[in-house]
Amino acid sequence: MKKTVNIEESTARSMYKMASPEWKLALEETFGKKFFETSVEDRVFTIEDALNETGRPSVPDFDCVPTDLREFFKSVYKCVVVTEAFNEGKRIDIYNSDKRRHYPYFVNNGSSSAFGLCHTNCDFTHSYAGSGSRLSVLKSDNAKLIGERFKNEFRDMLSL
């Protein structure tokens, strides 16, 4: 008897990490070896890439919240999904004081068009306002990368 299994790309990637050599081979035959060799930094350039990477559903309409907050919540959702994508499924344990949490830091430079990454920060045991486990990344380089690559989404989240 033969059965067909449909596997999302994001599921295949997380399965691959824990798979036995036989299963790894089967996954490589299906998705291609290169598919498992690229890093998240080389895969995620757009929100669609981040949604695809995490397997999260597309950005909700947020028609449950008052009209003036909808665009804001859409941008929060986008930033949460981008952060998840770059953390590759690892949820940060914010109570672990040995683990650094990195996040981008922005300056508005006087106008929305000049808004940009200022630097990145990291914390061990402290967290402010809306940061925390959903908006921090594990690698300093990735905090810089998401701050530059997803500048518009972060700008919307911080200003709308």
Add this chain to the structure above:
Amino acid sequence: MKKGDKLKKKRPETVEDAFQMTGRPTVDFSNLPEDLRVHFENYYKAIVITEALNEGRKPDWDNWSENKWRPWFRMSSSAFGLYDTNCDGTYSGAGSGSRLVNFNEETAEYSATQFKDVWKEIQIG
């Protein structure tokens, strides 16, 4: 009545007070993935609390002399709580921004201590 007492009276003491003061509706986030609901529910509550405390005033990010205060928390599962408050003129880190800042240190401290559970759920939810 002292001026401080008057201000204190105007402040929301509960999340329900904040909803009442701002006229914001309660929201059902059940259309979101289940594991994200707590985060978004509490984010929304924090926005409503901040709006109530700021009495409708919005930050002007082009105004370098206007300080924007936000609470900092000590992340400990047994002793989560206010660590300090911090302010910026034009800088903002991921997760802070227009919707979660206050205009003076005292209000940021009040927000963090009075609504500690809401802030905690944003951080870990």
